[in-house]
Amino acid sequence: MTEKVAIVGVGCTNFRSTTPDLSYRELTYEAATKAYEEAGVEPKDIDSFVSTAEDFFEGYSIADEYCPDQLGAVLKPVNTIAGDFLQSLITAYMQILTGRLNIVAVQAMSKASNMTTLKELELFAFDPVFNRPLAENPHFVAGLEMNRYLYDTKITREQCAKVVVKNKLNALNNPYAGHGAKITVEDVLNSEIVSYPLTRLDISPSSDGAVVMVLASEETAKKLSDKPIWIRGVGWCSDTFSLESRDWAQPISTKIAAEMAYKMAKINDPKREIDLVELSDLFSYKELQHLEALKFCSKGEAGKMVDDGVTEIGGELPVNPSGGSLGVGNLYECSGAQKALEIILQLRGEAGKRQIKNANIGLAHAWRGVPTTTSVIAIFSN
Amino acid sequence: MGITEKIKRNIDMTSWKDKIPVNYIYTVGIAGEKFFREIKDNGKIVGTKCEKCEVTFVPPKIYCERCFSRLENYIDVGTKGTVHTFTICYENVDGTKKEEPTIIAMVKIDGTDGGLVHWLGEIDSKDVEIGMSVEAIFKAKEEREGSILDIKYFKPT
Numbered sequence: 076m077t078e079k080v081a082i083v084g085v086g087c088t089n090f091r092s093t094t095p096d097l098s099y100r101e102l103t104y105e106a107a108t109k110a111y112e113e114a115g116v117e118p119k120d121i122d123s124f125v126s127t128a129e130d131f132f133e134g135y136s137i138a139d140e141y142c143p144d145q146l147g148a149v150l151k152p153v154n155t156i157a158g159d160f161l162q163s164l165i166t167a168y169m170q171i172l173t174g175r176l177n178i179v180a181v182q183a184m185s186k187a188s189n190m191t192t193l194k195e196l197e198l199f200a201f202d203p204v205f206n207r208p209l210a211e212n213p214h215f216v217a218g219l220e221m222n223r224y225l226y227d228t229k230i231t232r233e234q235c236a237k238v239v240v241k242n243k244l245n246a247l248n249n250p251y252a253g254h255g256a257k258i259t260v261e262d263v264l265n266s267e268i269v270s271y272p273l274t275r276l277d278i279s280p281s282s283d284g285a286v287v288m289v290l291a292s293e294e295t296a297k298k299l300s301d302k303p304i305w306i307r308g309v310g311w312c313s314d315t316f317s318l319e320s321r322d323w324a325q326p327i328s329t330k331i332a333a334e335m336a337y338k339m340a341k342i343n344d345p346k347r348e349i350d351l352v353e354l355s356d357l358f359s360y361k362e363l364q365h366l367e368a369l370k371f372c373s374k375g376e377a378g379k380m381v382d383d384g385v386t387e388i389g390g391e392l393p394v395n396p397s398g399g400s401l402g403v404g405n406l407y408e409c410s411g412a413q414k415a416l417e418i419i420l421q422l423r424g425e426a427g428k429r430q431i432k433n434a435n436i437g438l439a440h441a442w443r444g445v446p447t448t449t450s451v452i453a454i455f456s457n
Numbered sequence: 458m459g460i461t462e463k464i465k466r467n468i469d470m471t472s473w474k475d476k477i478p479v480n481y482i483y484t485v486g487i488a489g490e491k492f493f494r495e496i497k498d499n500g501k502i503v504g505t506k507c508e509k510c511e512v513t514f515v516p517p518k519i520y521c522e523r524c525f526s527r528l529e530n531y532i533d534v535g536t537k538g539t540v541h542t543f544t545i546c547y548e549n550v551d552g553t554k555k556e557e558p559t560i561i562a563m564v565k566i567d568g569t570d571g572g573l574v575h576w577l578g579e580i581d582s583k584d585v586e587i588g589m590s591v592e593a594i595f596k597a598k599e600e601r602e603g604s605i606l607d608i609k610y611f612k613p614t
């Protein structure tokens with residue numbers, strides 16, 4: 076039985092605020108075409124397909140039925156995860172570990188620009204009885220979290236703003252990224268307040284795009300690719316959905332998912348052993364919270380890491396070199412895909428102007444956004 | 458495989474505008490029934506306690522989210538609490554600007570591990586602080602209909 080599984084092909088579209096020229100199916104088709112070409116496979120060679128779809132975000136009920144065609148998966152084994160791409164990747168990984176399937180394709184896509192009532196749809200994710208009747212903009216949950224996190228840790232709004240400045244700057248060197256910019260801390264602090272203390276620029280803007288990856292068992296991976304990227308560890312965890320009983324200052328699900336992934340990857344000292352990180356920065360403060368939860372520093376120390384430039388591309392632990400969600404855009408279920416994609420490009424040495432030297436082990440992390448408490452992690456090595 | 462010819466002019470693009478009409482009735486269940494009846498009939502807030510974990514859930518649940526025990530011990534938890542965190546919301550759901558911003562707080566109900574996410578009222582946003590004491594203000598009894606909106610807001614004590 077195979078114990079090692081690698082990514083042998085990746086494909087993506089550009090990540091842009093709108094993509095009117097392609098339907099959501101054609102977005103996936105474009106990414107799939109590239110991934111299969113890179114892996115040197117055709118759909119007939121692929122044993123199983125894992126897609127990612129969230130009914131209301133796709134605009135369908137039973138959206139999973141609309142997944143096969145654009146992947147070349149008609150009359151093939153397909154299953155769909157209503158979660159983040161990284162959860163789908165873990166599913167594909169486990170399918171190969173069974174020893175019954177050799178090559179598995181995994182997909183995620185965002186066509187956020189099709190959702191003309193995006194925030195209303197997000198509000199629909201709230202508890203209907205206790206929370207939805209307030210009919211408030213879903214960003215209020217991020218405002219509540221950020222306020223408590225800053226209160227507990229003494230991290231400042233300036234330090235959160237520095238995350239935005241860094242990530243948008245990184246995105247300028249990522250040709251796929253749609254929201255790169257050179258801005259200042261003052262720009263972030265002076266942008267309009269959406270839900271105090273959260274400003275407009277603290278929030279990742281929505282984006283369209285698709286990612287497809289091809290995974291293979293060890294023996295096949297070595298045949299298909301001269302730069303296979305290995306999955307070293309995975310972890311996932313969901314906290315309570317209740318706004319009323321969750322922790323408002325810390326993403327505990329990320330902490331537990333990290334413990335699971337580190338144990339599997341035999342990582343004892345994440346900061347020393349991991350070379351780069353792509354973590355969920357759907358809101359600026361989330362990058363800092365997640366750095367702490369992933370044990371790259373102790374609680375309340377993430378602000379200092381940003382102050383000291385540790386998380387910049389040239390720093391000791393580059394964080395979101397792709398530009399993250401703040402610079403690439405919020406891709407919803409596809410967010411984790413964009414993060415895994417960056418890790419894979421970096422570990423192959425194909426990240427162009429934003430290439431990190433000596434990148435051998437990278438961590439990708441996703442959180443499913445407001446109001447969820449689900450975190451997913453995958454650790455890769457070259 | 459691959460796309461060989463893309464659409465090159467915006468004017469050539471067609472789209473179909475659709476709506477998903479979604480109507481739903483959410484029954485509130487056993488614990489919800491107790492909770493909303495107490496609010497409606499008596500202006501009281503109740504929770505359930507897990508003796509094993511020594512955790513009191515507000516709103517009540519019929520199971521402990523930590524140890525999965527069945528919970529049947531409903532207790533009156535009073536109407537006073539503490540602002541655990543707050544935010545000042547400037548935008549409506551559709552992204553338009555509110556005429557007046559609203560203050561939303563996670564109010565931890567005193568003596569419990571839970572609370573309610575609700576508005577703060579009778580206070581200027583400049584004066585709100587984490588840790589301040591507040592109490593629930595209910596609508597008049599004849600206006601109450603068994604919903605979370607039977608609480609108008611929490612106000613400073």
Ligand SMILES: [Zn+2]
Nearest residue numbers: 507510521524
């Ligand atoms: Zn319990």
